[in-house]
Amino acid sequence: MLYHLLYPLHTTFTVFNVFRYITFRTIYAILTAFLICFLLGPWFIRRLSQMQVGQFIREDGPQDHHKKTGTPTMGGTLIIISITVSTLLWSNLTSYYIWILLLVITGYGAIGFADDYLKQVKKQNKGLSARQKIIMQTGLALVVGGLIYSSPDFSSILTFPFFKKFSPDLGLFYIFFTALVIVGTSNAVNLTDGLDGLAIGPAIIVAVTYMIFAYVTGHVKIAEYLQINYVAGSGEITVFCGALVGAGLGFLWFNAYPAQVFMGDVGSLSIGGVIGTVAVITKQEFLLVIVGGLFVIEALSVIFQVGFFKMTKGRRIFRMAPLHHHFELKGWPEPKIIVRFWIISIALALIALSTLKLR
Ligand code: 57M
Numbered sequence: 001m002l003y004h005l006l007y008p009l010h011t012t013f014t015v016f017n018v019f020r021y022i023t024f025r026t027i028y029a030i031l032t033a034f035l036i037c038f039l040l041g042p043w044f045i046r047r048l049s050q051m052q053v054g055q056f057i058r059e060d061g062p063q064d065h066h067k068k069t070g071t072p073t074m075g076g077t078l079i080i081i082s083i084t085v086s087t088l089l090w091s092n093l094t095s096y097y098i099w100i101l102l103l104v105i106t107g108y109g110a111i112g113f114a115d116d117y118l119k120q121v122k123k124q125n126k127g128l129s130a131r132q133k134i135i136m137q138t139g140l141a142l143v144v145g146g147l148i149y150s151s152p153d154f155s156s157i158l159t160f161p162f163f164k165k166f167s168p169d170l171g172l173f174y175i176f177f178t179a180l181v182i183v184g185t186s187n188a189v190n191l192t193d194g195l196d197g198l199a200i201g202p203a204i205i206v207a208v209t210y211m212i213f214a215y216v217t218g219h220v221k222i223a224e225y226l227q228i229n230y231v232a233g234s235g236e237i238t239v240f241c242g243a244l245v246g247a248g249l250g251f252l253w254f255n256a257y258p259a260q261v262f263m264g265d266v267g268s269l270s271i272g273g274v275i276g277t278v279a280v281i282t283k284q285e286f287l288l289v290i291v292g293g294l295f296v297i298e299a300l301s302v303i304f305q306v307g308f309f310k311m312t313k314g315r316r317i318f319r320m321a322p323l324h325h326h327f328e329l330k331g332w333p334e335p336k337i338i339v340r341f342w343i344i345s346i347a348l349a350l351i352a353l354s355t356l357k358l359r
Contacts, residue, residue: 003092022215022235025090026242033086033243037078037250045254045261048072053116055262056125062320062328071259074116075251076267080109082247087240095236097281100147101274104140108186108273111136112265127265137183137269145178148280153232161287161355164227181285182276188295189272191302191322196259197252198324198338202294202345203271204248209291209349210278211241216356217282226356229283237278244274257335287355293348294341298322 007019018024048054054070083105091098115127128136148154149172156174157167170177193199216222218235251267254260263271272295279288289296305321318326327337 001093002089022218022238026211026215026238029086029090029239029242030246030249032089033082033246034250035246036082036085037247038253040078040081041250041254041261044075044078045072048074048261053120056119056123058125062325064328064334068259071262073262074113074264074266075255075261076109076112076263076265076270079247079251079263079267080105080270082250083240083243086243086246090243091239092236095233096151097148097233098236098240100144100281101237101240101277103147104144104182104277105270105274107140107270108137109266109270111140112267112269115269116264116266134183137186137273138179141179141182141273142175144182144277145175145280148178148277149175154281155229155283157229157283158285159229159283161284161290161352162358177285178277178280181280181288182273184299185276185279185288185292185295186269186272188292188299189275190265190268192295192298192324193263193268194322195324195328195334195338196257197255198341199268199271200248200252200255200263201338201342202292203275204245204252205342205345205349206275206288206291207241207244207248207278209352210275210282210284211238211245212353213284213287213356214238214241214278214282217284228356231281231283234282237281241278244271257338287352290355291349291352294345298324301326 003019003025006016010016010019049072053072053074055068055073057065057069084102087098087102093099111128111133115133118127119125149156155169156171157169158177159167189199189203192202214234214237216226217228217231218233218237220230223230248271251263255263275292276288279285299322301318301323302321305316305318308315308317319329320326324337324341328334
């Protein structure tokens with residue numbers, strides 16, 4: 001909005017020229033989203049407590065988690081508000097992709113909100129059924145896949161990190177592939193969100209990495225120089241990723257150990273969904289396996305644990321899945337697991353960034 005209001009004034013006041021620059025608007029998108037979360041956080045957490053929107057803790061979980069009973073949840077609502085307001089203020093609203101991302105964050109937010117809300121009404125740790133959730137997530141992801149596919153600037157050719165010559169064209173099948181990436185990421189972030197700051201930390205790291213990728217894929221000269229796919233209009237995604245980084249930092253302020261608030265499914269499903277969508281739009285879907293490797297590892301730990309459990313009628317690979325529970329039960333203190341998982345996430349992001357040169 002500010003871009004549309006203030007940039008046209010640059011002919012009279014040259015200072016407004018800065019609104020043309022994606023880098024400038026991204027920096028202020030980060031700061032705006034951070035400040036909204038940071039300033040509204042205490043009031044928001046108080047309101048959640050007053051409305052008694054507190055977490056119900058599983059009986060079968062690590063004993064240590066029982067002390068977390070009643071921690072306000074659904075803090076993801078504030079993340080979504082911060083991202084949306086900051087994006088509306090700082091991005092170029094004629095960008096088709098910006099509206100797709102806003103649809104994803106609010107749509108997945110609504111599914112998560114319904115789940116969290118039902119948990120509160122039923123006063124237990126079960127909201128929507130797994131089946132209801134997956135149907136809604138897939139339905140929305142297919143719509144999003146269709147919207148991205150029908151964008152005139154978008155190509156259905158796949159690219160792989162390290163292999164610049166291998167680029168198959170998926171055609172219409174791209175829509176299903178998009179849905180798979182979005183739903184998979186949304187659920188992987190949801191599974192990771194089980195310790196204080198464990199999901200939001202890596203989500204920030206992923207958002208910073210994609211902020212860089214969105215900038216280079218949307219810049220015709222840099223994209224050509226680095227030999228990566230140029231996606232017209234994807235530069236504006238940089239501003240959106242900035243808003244995600246800022247909101248994430250603002251939320252982490254309160255979600256850091258010992259957490260004053262949890263994001264809830266409203267936060268984890270929407271952040272995961274939107275990260276998957278950014279990966280698709282910037283045409284760096286396979287890179288997400290590296291950048292978001294921590295989410296992948298957490299999700300795989302569940303798949304292997306459940307598979308092995310069923311195959312062997314009750315034996316386990318890990319003491320408990322997802323993986324962070326395994327280390328908790330091994331006796332690692334919660335902050336140690338969190339910080340170590342962040343370190344792994346940073347290393348993975350660096351490897352992902354190195355692919356810009358390894359082509
Ligand atoms: C939800 N959510 C947390 C909070 C957060 C298929 C199965 C493996 C699914 C999985 C599962 O349900 N995972 C998704 C993970 C919950 O957090 C809430 O949920 C939101 C995210 N969706 O925002 O609102 C608890 O996590 C803790 N927490 C923090 N700090 C945070 O910042 O400490 C969350 C955020 C909170 C709090 O304690 O209550 C959750 O875990 O419920 N299921 C599991 O993860 C279960 N694993 C399991 O059953 N494993 C089996 C195998 C055979 C599948 C096994 O290994 O034996 C366990 N989850 C828990 N305890 N907590 C089992 C025991």
